[in-house]
Amino acid sequence: MADLQPDNPYAPDRFPDPNKHVEFPEEAKKRFDWILTRYPTKEAALLPTLHLAQEVWGWISPEVVHYVGNLLDLSPATVFGVVSFYNMYNQKPVGKYHLQVCTNLSCMVTRAYDIYDHLCEKLSVHPGGTTKDGLYTVVEVECLGSCGTAPVVQVNNDYHESMDVVKMDALLEILK
Amino acid sequence: MEQIKVLLANIDKPDSTSIDTYMAGGGYEDARKALTTMKPDEVTQLVKDSELRGRGGAGFPTGNKWSFVPKNAPKPTWLLCNADESEPGTFKDRLIIEKDPHLLIEGMIIAAFAIGSNPMSYIYIRGEFYYGATVLDKALDEARAKGFLGKNIFGSGFDFDITVHRGAGAYICGEETGLIESVEGHRGQPRVKPPFPAVIGVFGGPTVVQNVETLACVPLIVRNGAEWFKSFGTPKNTGPKLYCVSGNVKKPGVYEFPMGITIKELIYDHCGGITGDRKLKAVIPGGASAPMLTPDEIDIPLNFDALMKAGSMLGSAGIIVLDESVCIVDAVWRLAKFFAHESCGQCTPCREGTNWLESVLDRIERGEGRPQDADLLLDMSENIGGKSLCALGDAAIGPVISSVRKFRDEYLHHVEHKSCLPGTTRYRRLDMPVAAH
Ligand SMILES: Cc1cc2nc3c(=O)[nH]c(=O)nc-3n(C[C@H](O)[C@H](O)[C@H](O)COP(=O)(O)O)c2cc1C
Numbered sequence A: 001m002a003d004l005q006p007d008n009p010y011a012p013d014r015f016p017d018p019n020k021h022v023e024f025p026e027e028a029k030k031r032f033d034w035i036l037t038r039y040p041t042k043e044a045a046l047l048p049t050l051h052l053a054q055e056v057w058g059w060i061s062p063e064v065v066h067y068v069g070n071l072l073d074l075s076p077a078t079v080f081g082v083v084s085f086y087n088m089y090n091q092k093p094v095g096k097y098h099l100q101v102c103t104n105l106s107c108m109v110t111r112a113y114d115i116y117d118h119l120c121e122k123l124s125v126h127p128g129g130t131t132k133d134g135l136y137t138v139v140e141v142e143c144l145g146s147c148g149t150a151p152v153v154q155v156n157n158d159y160h161e162s163m164d165v166v167k168m169d170a171l172l173e174i175l176k
Numbered sequence B: 001m002e003q004i005k006v007l008l009a010n011i012d013k014p015d016s017t018s019i020d021t022y023m024a025g026g027g028y029e030d031a032r033k034a035l036t037t038m039k040p041d042e043v044t045q046l047v048k049d050s051e052l053r054g055r056g057g058a059g060f061p062t063g064n065k066w067s068f069v070p071k072n073a074p075k076p077t078w079l080l081c082n083a084d085e086s087e088p089g090t091f092k093d094r095l096i097i098e099k100d101p102h103l104l105i106e107g108m109i110i111a112a113f114a115i116g117s118n119p120m121s122y123i124y125i126r127g128e129f130y131y132g133a134t135v136l137d138k139a140l141d142e143a144r145a146k147g148f149l150g151k152n153i154f155g156s157g158f159d160f161d162i163t164v165h166r167g168a169g170a171y172i173c174g175e176e177t178g179l180i181e182s183v184e185g186h187r188g189q190p191r192v193k194p195p196f197p198a199v200i201g202v203f204g205g206p207t208v209v210q211n212v213e214t215l216a217c218v219p220l221i222v223r224n225g226a227e228w229f230k231s232f233g234t235p236k237n238t239g240p241k242l243y244c245v246s247g248n249v250k251k252p253g254v255y256e257f258p259m260g261i262t263i264k265e266l267i268y269d270h271c272g273g274i275t276g277d278r279k280l281k282a283v284i285p286g287g288a289s290a291p292m293l294t295p296d297e298i299d300i301p302l303n304f305d306a307l308m309k310a311g312s313m314l315g316s317a318g319i320i321v322l323d324e325s326v327c328i329v330d331a332v333w334r335l336a337k338f339f340a341h342e343s344c345g346q347c348t349p350c351r352e353g354t355n356w357l358e359s360v361l362d363r364i365e366r367g368e369g370r371p372q373d374a375d376l377l378l379d380m381s382e383n384i385g386g387k388s389l390c391a392l393g394d395a396a397i398g399p400v401i402s403s404v405r406k407f408r409d410e411y412l413h414h415v416e417h418k419s420c421l422p423g424t425t426r427y428r429r430l431d432m433p434v435a436a437h
């Protein structure tokens, strides 16, 4: 659920900015046209189109909600209803590196919370927060389907398996 | 029992994902055989005879499911592959997807032929499996280039294609009607049944939803026959099976055995036993939803019926092993938090109840529990189970009820002494803020 913090772009007083023009770049437009050919209804293209939008802009802003709604003949409310239902659509900008620590049971008993707590402290962020330099966002996520190599940290699209605090620090050195 | 390599026969081959490797091992010959020499009903009958049961959780007989699809429905029929794999403790489908994608694709071609699926089909893969989605996309391109997907496959007149549809982070989309909603571009909120998906599913047409591992069995059944498939396991619990073992074991991973290896054998003979040679405390045999078993209950076969009889379930065969050092209240709290997060919010007992379970477990763990809390947990569970729309409500109470019944002393210890049982660990720090759902 979206929190209603003042910096939340979806707070009730935050309307899309009509001066902010969003439009897919050419490559993405081609991809979008291809997506449309794969489904019998336009609405069914919503999830892949949102993934595409997130690839382009990094998050789904209110302007993007309107844009995607226009592309697919859906109301902004319908699009936002979907955006907010699914975990992976970022409703706020995230850092360059999205550090997603699985803390579900198999990861927990192999000490995932050590990694998570360490990240929050070392980077001085609250859960779900982003560092001031915009480099890292730290979140706790549910099972990533990789429990045999627990604990697992997903960084953007990549899985880092069999992690611990030392390996996490080494990884942070690379992710700059 | 000896480990086997049947479903996993290809995964160790170099370049196992390429179509050339797959075809060198006889790949796509089974689809050719089915499409060019068999009638759809014969394929369905063969799968029925094999007694293959769904590997996604419910264990429903696959051939029966296919035979429920009406023949002359007014709308097109659809096959959907369930690659959502979000049940905590489960990581077997990912292995097939990332290492042997063509086995899945071939299984889908045969299944689609049997049920008369429309020329398009979807693999619903959880959004986090980004790499898996790229592997599948590449494999689908290869199969299209060879003419195994597209128009008039193998000259049989059957048209069929597959699109990878990525989910976006919602466990409930693994539930088949939630999955259908999600393919249609909606929030993944399960539908009321009936109508069952086999009659009205995605885009209003008859729909068969099938797990990745289930579909991967299909080419092998066409190749080797139903009797061969039944030679693994026991009647009604047949076939090679992938078991995911995780938690406090020395050698976690995916293991393949004939259906019905015992939990004890699997943990001690094949997974190297418990980490640090500690004592076993509990085993969750079928993913987070499955009620836990205690060490004196683990000498039973890992199959659908034996686990059902023991009051648990095989589910997705995600076996989570917890050793004596784990605080059971903390462990159950973590699962309760998961279900509270993943409840789709549609029905009150599940939406509210899962949150209450989480907060009562949390207060017990924090030493703020009340003497009646153990019974309160059971009472709340009874008001969720069977009273919600989909099986997530029932899943959420599995770990709670079983742990309260089997580890009541440990719950009471928390209440009385305001601390965990000596010798057990709480893994999270209570002073860290917990993110809201
Ligand atoms: C809450 C919930 C989550 C589920 N998640 C999955 C899943 O991630 N993968 C899966 O294959 N089946 C999952 N299932 C089971 C599906 O509803 C369905 O039974 C299954 O996909 C049917 O395929 P099968 O017969 O091949 O097992 C889930 C069920 C429920 C109630």
Ligand code: SF4
Binding pocket: B172, B189, B190, B342, B343, B344, B345, B346, B347, B348, B350, B351, B388, B389, B390, B391, B392, B393
């Ligand atoms: S039981 Fe829970 S997850 Fe299932 S439909 Fe109801 S609220 Fe949604």
Ligand code: FES
Binding pocket: A102, A103, A104, A105, A106, A107, A108, A142, A143, A144, A145, A146, A147, A150, A151, A152, B088, B089, B090
């Ligand atoms: S519990 Fe962390 S990947 Fe499954």
